[in-house]
Amino acid sequence: MSERPTELTLRVVAPATATAGLPLFVEVTLANDTEGSDYYGLMPCDPWSPPFPVEFTFSGEGGDVRLPARSGASTGATLAGFDLSPADARTFVLDLSLLGTEVPPGVWRLAARWVMRHEQPRSPEVTITVKDADAPDQPLLRRSWAELVLDRNAGEDEALRRLSDPARRALLPYLILHEAVHGPQPLSQFSSDVLSSAYLPPTWASEAGVLTYELLSARAAPDVAARRAALLVRWPGVAFRLEEIDRGAGLLTRWREAYR
Numbered sequence: 001m002s003e004r005p006t007e008l009t010l011r012v013v014a015p016a017t018a019t020a021g022l023p024l025f026v027e028v029t030l031a032n033d034t035e036g037s038d039y040y041g042l043m044p045c046d047p048w049s050p051p052f053p054v055e056f057t058f059s060g061e062g063g064d065v066r067l068p069a070r071s072g073a074s075t076g077a078t079l080a081g082f083d084l085s086p087a088d089a090r091t092f093v094l095d096l097s098l099l100g101t102e103v104p105p106g107v108w109r110l111a112a113r114w115v116m117r118h119e120q121p122r123s124p125e126v127t128i129t130v131k132d133a134d135a136p137d138q139p140l141l142r143r144s145w146a147e148l149v150l151d152r153n154a155g156e157d158e159a160l161r162r163l164s165d166p167a168r169r170a171l172l173p174y175l176i177l178h179e180a181v182h183g184p185q186p187l188s189q190f191s192s193d194v195l196s197s198a199y200l201p202p203t204w205a206s207e208a209g210v211l212t213y214e215l216l217s218a219r220a221a222p223d224v225a226a227r228r229a230a231l232l233v234r235w236p237g238v239a240f241r242l243e244e245i246d247r248g249a250g251l252l253t254r255w256r257e258a259y260r
Contacts, residue, residue, distance in 0.1 A: 004035045008084065010054075010121040012112045015203050017129045020105060021141035022170040024096040025203045028054055029237045030114055030121065031089035041081035043070065043115065045090070048146060050098045053115045058108040059125070065108075067099045069115050082240070091237030093207040098146055105132050137167045148174040150259055152182050169199045173207070180211070181255045187218040206235045213242060214250040 013027040032039060043053040055069035082090065096103075109125040133141060140159045148154045148171065155178055160168070168175075176194050183190060192215040195208040209231050216224045228242055244250055 005033045006037075007034065007119045008039065008114065008116075008121040009033045010112060010114050010123040012110065012123040012126060013203055014110050014126045014128050015201060016127075017131060018103075019131055019133050019167075019170060020102065021133045021138065022097065022167060023145050023173065023201075024103075025093055025173070025201050025207075026056075026096060026110075026112075027091060027093050027203045027206055028112060028123075029089055029091045029235075030084070031237065032084040032086050034086055036086055038086070039084040042084060044081055045092050045094075047092055047094050050100075052092075052094055052099075054094065055113045055115055056096060056099075057111055057113075058103050058128075058130075059111070060106050060108045062104075062106070065101065065103050067096060067101050069113075071115050088239075089237035090240060091206055091235050093204055095145065098144060100144075103130050105130050133167065134164055136162075137164050141167075145171060145174050149177045149181060150255070151178075152259070154178060155182075170201075172197065172199050173201070173204050177211075177252075180215075180252050181259055187215055187252055187256065189219070190215055192216060206238055209235065210238050210241045210245075211252060214245045214252050217245055217250070218253075 009031045011029045011031065015025070018024040028045075030042070045052050045054065051068040051070045053070045056067040058065040058067075084090070107127065107129050110128050111125045112123040114121040132138075140163055142159075148160075154160075155175070160171075163171075179194075180187070180190055192212045195212045195215075200208055213224070213227055213231060216227055221227075231242065232239055241250075245253075
């Protein structure tokens with residue numbers, strides 16, 4: 001029988017390959033697998049407000065590339081933190097391209113560290129290959145793809161239309177979110193089918209599941225309770241997101257109120 005951890009556990013799921021200049025979604029889970037330790041006031045992690053309280057390091061033959069991270073002294077770190085009791089976890093999907101640091105093409109070992117004052121939860125390393133964008137796409141790539149979501153007119157950007165099909169598929173999570181936030185139909189009529197597209201990155205699956213739950217809740221779908229239970233079996237760390245949706249404060253709902 002293996003011993004229980006004595007500190008928080010950090011896990012990272014990353015894609016096998018990524019393209020420089022395009023979104024790089026990783027799934028990060030901070031879990032309290034200890035026997036009986038409670039953690040209070042942990043630094044909040046907002047996927048839409050980089051840098052994050054997670055330090056990512058790409059290690060390769062040419063040295064390390066360390067991405068910016070938010071510390072306790074960083075701007076915005078005064079936001080209300082969160083607690084983790086034993087058996088609790090929080091899962092976040094983060095786009096590392098939003099951190100504005102170029103990772104050169106090559107084969108890398110990626111590891112993460114949750115920024116804390118006392119403990120230093122670190123993830124096991126995963127291997128990821130970063131490749132160059134296709135030459136025609138390179139002049140069209142921008143730094144912050146998050147702008148595609150909140151800018152009502154972003155979909156009319158001519159540069160987007162000139163991107164290759166693979167590049168546009170890499171942007172599909174942002175394009176779906178843009179339509180969900182700015183589209184004419186209410187959330188209760190927005191189709192959740194697009195969130196099951198085979199072109200979505202596997203590391204965005206938990207986010208797609210949470211957003212699907214929000215859409216099903218908006219139309220009071222008969223299978224919403226079963227969907228909720230299935231989500232928690234696969235990703236226990238999204239429970240806090242589902243609770244936000246249950247009280248009418250899901251991500252899409254909040255953004256529709258703020259940006260429409």
